[in-house]
Amino acid sequence: MPPTQKELAKLAGVSSGTVSNVISGSTKVSERSRQKVLEAIRVLNYHPNLIARSLKTNRTRTLGIVIPDITIPFFPKIIRGAECAARERGYFLIVLDSEGSPERESEMFALLRAQRIEGMLLVTASGEELTPEKWDALSSSFPVVCLDRLPVNLDIDSVCVDDCGAAEMAISYLMGCGHKEIAVITGPLSLRNEQERVRGYRQALQKGGIAVQRSLIWNGSFEQDEVARVCQNGMLRPTGRPTALFATNGVTGLAALRSLYSVGLSTPKDFAFITFDEITAEDFFRPGITSVVQPTFDMGYRAVEVLLERIEKGKEDGSRRTRVRLPATLTVRESSGAPLALAASKESTARRQTRGRAVRTR
Amino acid sequence: MPPTQKELAKLAGVSSGTVSNVISGSTKVSERSRQKVLEAIRVLNYHPNLIARSLKTNRTRTLGIVIPDITIPFFPKIIRGAECAARERGYFLIVLDSEGSPERESEMFALLRAQRIEGMLLVTASGEELTPEKWDALSSSFPVVCLDRLPVNLDIDSVCVDDCGAAEMAISYLMGCGHKEIAVITGPLSLRNEQERVRGYRQALQKGGIAVQRSLIWNGSFEQDEVARVCQNGMLRPTGRPTALFATNGVTGLAALRSLYSVGLSTPKDFAFITFDEITAEDFFRPGITSVVQPTFDMGYRAVEVLLERIEKGKEDGSRRTRVRLPATLTVRESSGAPLALAASKESTARRQTRGRAVRTR
DNA sequence: TTCCCGAAATGAGACGTCTCATTCAGAGAG
């Protein structure tokens, strides 16, 4: 049984109130008493019980973040940003991995709530399953900021990237290289950002005066096997084969490349390729993969800022939501083909940026 | 202010004890009372206060893990394993990132302790700074299992890989390919496992009858710039240039490759290369990197097993420590050179394994 | 010496939950 303040008080020969004052440093305590208490702390190897403290003060100075898969490099980078912002403001950040399961997500949500953390960041695993009713049950009058994957139809604080604009930028770039048959391979379309990225794809083609072909929109997922089937199907067919491929996220993109490589196709030789999200160290490997790079650190950082703002305000104006939308960047490497031939040998990062904006809506 | 059991009791017209029994499901409660309480829970949107519960029961069913850098893919994989084992046994796992700072590590350690989590996994950021005295102050009579980077001179439960043996295996493989000038680039040697891996390097050379050359042991770090300097220095000098390079960890290995590529050298053309740890998706990129692969998931999983065992036992026999040492695997890809030329085109993973063992010492 | 004042110390009470000894209600036996 760990020692308590009461035992400290007995040993130091002072009252429990004095001990508490020494520990929390609130009121003035005479130097003599303070020393006696500090000595007792040393002797008993006392560690304050934050549980009891939280119960009394009703504060935990702790935030939580629930993400769907910690092994996807995208999320740790977000966590870093969030952690950084939290620390700067004197909060701790707790990380939980829902492993892509909506049930686990709900459990974790409930757990963190029950632990009385003060607010949460959420990258949901639920997609469209997260209905407004379900949402209300989970989060009513609890501060939550959604990141990256925004639930559909939910009015909520959020931080994400300009998915549509970024996808449009990538497709425009491919068109600029002369491509006309551009396919897109998606992740699960139950996720709002996947939908947005497909929208950007369509928009770019339309603006470029190219008809959107049904047969070039490949509905994929995060599963290697499924993506492989869809991609090989599309790339190996005798007619209507695209000259370029755009993947709407890094996991799907890596799966697509892997599957096409395995049947002897390669990029940029056989097809131009761009993916949303970075794949670790792709500035180094060959071929380098042209990517839509998201400001991951900033996303986490901003999300915590928004969350703390929400917490401060409390419920006083619960209806006004903050929606932050950050710009993404296109980093051009070998996989997107031709134009790179002109570039210098070192690291050729032609960068373009979507217009970023932080909008506040009612 | 969230609703409490007392309010539930009032609304449901039963006593607080009955409410508690319904919620924790311990004692028998009549169906009528149960329904009234459940209804009240729904109406008030009640969420139990785990803080208060923990205070009373002195249990949190929560474990923690502190790691030095969540953006290194190695750690998320360990977390996955730990999380899995924890869940199977009804525990939650909280993740904290010390960002490589011993001070932050101490803080987080203290925080988790103060939160009365029941045990901790630790991949220390401290290296040799973690003296026995410091350790005692932090962890006295608190269950901790160290992972991967074991503090020097500390008698403590631990799970790690057979670092020495795995390094020896990698070097032997290179020697088997005919290499005689083999350099090693290390991370910070304040870390025990880095030392072990260098030991394995020496051991392999000695067994093969090759003299260990001072000038081929390159003392590096986790910093890109420092590693670049050391590697370029060693590889570009006019004489005594090695034909093979072994990196003792993935971060350093990637930094080394990057720096050598940037000066026009490449593997396996100019030098054979093996690194400890995998680099994401290297089965896919070209050149594929030959790697010493650690059983990351198992490490996390086993660590939680060891931790829970320690927790169960409590202090009853505090002196007997469990030391688990898992086997690592060599996955051969292009970067290690010659023999691969013979191999098939697909994915050539010649695997070797170190002898693994789980030892229990006093 | 007495009185007063401010600083320092005190300790009871509350936070929300669980526990457990006690009380209660109802059914069945006599």
Added chain:
DNA sequence: CTCTCTGAATGAGACGTCTCATTTCGGGAA
């Protein structure tokens, strides 16, 4: 109708901390 027994319900008390109204103390002024 009373007594007994059993299962259900009760509610006071404790967990470790902080708060705050109250008390104590010591020194300076009168």
